[in-house]
Amino acid sequence: MRWSRPSTSLCAFVTLLNDRLGESIVFPLLPFLLASFTSNGRTLGLLAGSYALAQFAFTPLIGALSDRYGRKPVIAACVAGSVLGLGLFAITLSIDWQAIPWAAGSLIPLALLFGGRLIDGVSGGTAATAGAVLADISTPENRAKAFGLIGVAFGLGFILGPAFGGLLAGFSVTLPVWVATGFALMNLVLVLTVLPETHPPEARQAMPRKRDLNPLVALKRVFTNPQVRRLCAAFFLFFLAFNGFTAVLVLYFKQVFNWGPGLATTAFLVVGVVATVVQGGLIGPLVKRFGEYRLTLAGLGFVIVGCLLIPLARADNAAAVVFSAVAILALGTGLVTPSLRALVSRRLGDSGQGAALGSLQGLQSLGSFIGPPLAGFSYDLLGQRSPFWLGIALLMGVASLVAGGLPSSGEGTQNSPT
Structure with a gap:
């Protein structure tokens, strides 16, 4: 194809990296950034969840706009929104x-901080549109390789974000946010000057009905499907629980262990490294060996253990226990997320794949919005350790849903087809 030159892939890759980098730089530093305004968990949780809410509400519209008007103007508008x-x-x-x-x-x-997070969340559809660019320039034979760039960009973002954030925060706690803004601005210049339009006018589609752009409609549709209802509920509750206690994690480190930005961001760096190794190299062989069902339950077990260790850590052993706990959390999450997606996919067979799997992203965003404020209110009203106990209770419910979401014939316990 005439668009499949390296510069196009580079633009898509930088856009994907920017999407993750901005979030992974800012998120671990939120309690330190907010220190002069507030120190309560409620505000932190609402601020952390506002990004996901905006993403949940607007991602379907952004995808439809890119199909109707082309990839380049939509990516440019989204990156400008990120800036x-x-x-x-x-x-x-x-x-x-x-x-x-x-x-x-x-x-x-x-109010301005919430406005900034909401604007950044609304423009967070860059990942889906950059993925569409990769699909446009790929043939069916090399599409999997092209989509591998998405995993590489996300993995790098989760590693580089905390690493740079912690390093730069040593000079000034606001400097990492300025660097993230500068990277987004560089991304915008690259999109405007280098990225070609990969979605020609003859391939464009009319805008769907307003009803079809409502993310709640898609979720209602997937929950009325008895084949995947329990598994989708498990997927939603998993991200609600996980994003809940991780939203107050740095606040807990700051207030209980008196950690500064360096140690707090290092914990997230450990998460990024472990999750990238698991999802980038280990998940394929593990699925072939154990199957998605066993890996999902094992992953939930790891997340529960990691969530249990953190509130048990003491000041004299905090670093060793916390870094071990977050590594276990990352291992568990790296197993659960792809395995649970695959279980939903297998239950559907060849029908309804696109709609249902697309709805999983909506469920993830919705859980990422509800979880942090819920954990923040729990942190303030029930005690600093309460979000972890609440998370463990929800994760046990997730395990129950997964165990009951498959028929007794053992579907999903076999190895995944190759």
Whole structure:
């Protein structure tokens, strides 16, 4: 194809990397960034969840717009939104609000921070559209290889984000946000100057009905399918639980162990490395050996163990216990997420794959929105360790749903077909 030159793949890769990098730089530093505004878990949880809410609401529309008007204008608009959202976040954090008489003690800074996160979340459809670019320039024979760039970009983002965030925070806690904004700006320039349009006018589609762009409609459809209803509920609850206790994780480290940005971001760096190794190299052989069903339950067991270890850590052994716990958490998550997706896919056979698997992304975003505020309120009202006990209870419910989501004939316990 005339578009399949390296520069096109490079633009898609940088866009995917930017999508993950901005989030993985900012997220581990949120309690430190908010320190001059608030120290409660509720605000942190709502701020962490607002990004996912915006993504959940607007991703279907962004995908439809790219099919109707082309990939380049949609990617450019989304990356510009990322620049605006991150820039607003960085500017708000850099202003000395106490020196402004009419703004000191007001909710204006928090409102601007929420606005920045929402704008960044609305424009978070870049990953799906960049994936569409890779599909446009690939033949069926090399599509899997092209899509491998998505995993590489996401893995690098989860590793480089905490690494750079922790390093730069040693100079200034707001510097990592400015660097993330600069990277998004570089991404925008690259898209505008280098990326060609890969979706020609003759291949474009009309906009779907408004009803079809409602993410709740797609979720309702998947939950009325008895073949995957329990497994989809398990998928939703898993991300609700996991994103809940991880949202307050750094706040817990900061307040209980008196950790600074360096140690806190190192914990997330461990998560990025382990998750990338598991999903990038180990998951295929493990699925062939044990099957998705066993790996899902084993992964849930690992996540529960990791979640249990963190509140049991003491100040004198915090670093060793916490780093071990987050490595176990990452191992478990790296097993659960692809295996549970595969279980849903196998239950559907050849029908309804696209709609149902697309709905899983919506369920993940919805769980990522509800979980952090729920954990934040629990943190403030029931105690600092309560989000971890709540997470363990929810994860046990997930295991029960998965165990009961397959027929007694043992479907899903066999090795995945190669």
